[in-house]
Amino acid sequence: MHMADVLLSPVTGGVMTAVSAGALGYSVRKLSKGEAGFDESKIPMMGVMGAFVFAGQMINFTIPATGSSGHIGGGLLLAAVLGPFPALITLAAVLLIQCLFFADGGLLAYGCNVFNMGVCSVLAYKFIYEPIVRKEMNNKNITIASMAAVVLGLQLGAFSVVLETLASGITELPFGSFALLMQPIHLAIGLVEGVVTAGVLCYINVARPEVLYSKTLYSDNKLARVSFKNLIIVFGVLTVIVGSVLSLFASGYPDGLEWSVEGVAGTAELASKSGLIGIVQNIVSKTAFMPDYGFADGSNPVLGTSVAGIIGSLITVIIAGGIAFLVSRRKHAESI
């Protein structure tokens, strides 16, 4: 999944380099603070494990009944042994070596590759693998967690490749066709890679469980503590990205309900001006300050969609947060 320079415009490459530099800077800050038990003894460990990922990627395994072969990705393996922050730094170093000395990826595309293969893998580890193995660290949970994390991490990475290439304007392939080409291929790759990653982690869990990062955390009961603040920040950033950027790629076709109504009535929107429906429509048309996800005067539709996405997300957060706050207060009062 290494992207080459030719797939990117300088602007997209620059933006993604800044994003990845931010993620790497955050990881470096975490490690320099000595979080997750990081000390100087881990430095050679990171270097050698980076070399391990490189060597591991050279081992081709035969995929039964297909006549083809595959290799491990290594992002999740590194995170499972080193922890997420050291894993991201190590993967970034491996990717720079691959880019410079093996022409796998490019210098302009370096930021994209760190994001697609490093940040996505680490996010999959943090939000999929870790919560599953936290319950109980047995081979069944490790297998489920590895499969899910590798598949979803790869899907996220492949989708990022699609968005980055389209944002660069290099390909004329429509978004839908490009995504349909990329996602299923990486689903198949992810399934096989997930099986191998699960096999490796289960073997280590049986042979040398102390090697696994989650095992050391689990035994100290540190893993049970999830930072609520960090969770809010991550989901806040994701919400803004989805609301402002991904909403621009939303399909212009009617949704399932509108499509069904159109099939029955011949139009997607029913124009009833009488009775209760008329009253409600009247109220909605007066209160809707961004009709059809855009500015009321219809100016700048692209900016309108992004602003509508962000404002809609914020209103949802405020309403959902308000309800959660009221419910928790009531439960607290009942318990007293």
Added chain:
Amino acid sequence: MPNLYRAAADIDSLERLASNYSSAIHRLHPMLKLIATLFYIVIAASFKPAQISGLILFIAFPAICFIVAKIPSGIIIRRLLPALPFAFFLAAGNLIIIKPLEVGLFSCVSIFIKTMLTVSAVTVLVATTSFDKISAQLYRLRVPKIFCLQFVMCYRYISVLLSETESMYTAYTLRLCVKGVKLKDMGVFVGQLLLRSFDRAGRVYQAMKCRGFDGVYRTAARDKLSLKNILCLSGLICIMTVIRILSG
């Protein structure tokens, strides 16, 4: 396992090229080469599909470097292989989708030329600058020390772990008489390699500690950018910018 042998051979050949020869390109300051390469790639990537004439002029830069630094042409062909599948996929897509055909053809040719240029630029950099010098420039550019340390250590241990993998693979194939590791054995095989790497990392740390390692990687004295180098870099940037502006 051809991948394994090829990776080891690539590292070896690039190290030899960067260290054993001494051409005018080799003698240029590493920082100059690093910045010029980055600038060249950004400018080459900024060309639009119709501006093929400007892109063709850009071929002159790596071509001159290849001749002066005596870099074998086989290296560039080998290094182009990983970048080609994606380029081919996009170029073929554009050729089919873009109408009229001439515009699609321009886009297709432009993608292939850009692939060649960007890969050549990085090849010139690594074939004329030793690994130590590149990593020293990362320190100089204020890249976090822990990242630089990982970059150096990872590179140094790649050859060690490749030979470890090679031994394990040879043992495996001799016992089972098969080509490639079977999927069902992959967990144990890679797991065993991981454990060996883990143990080796422990030994490496002990050895480094015995030699006074305190978490900081120290490099030799830095050589300063001379006025000649700064003028050379400015000249290169000016020429590239002028070509880009004149291409429209």
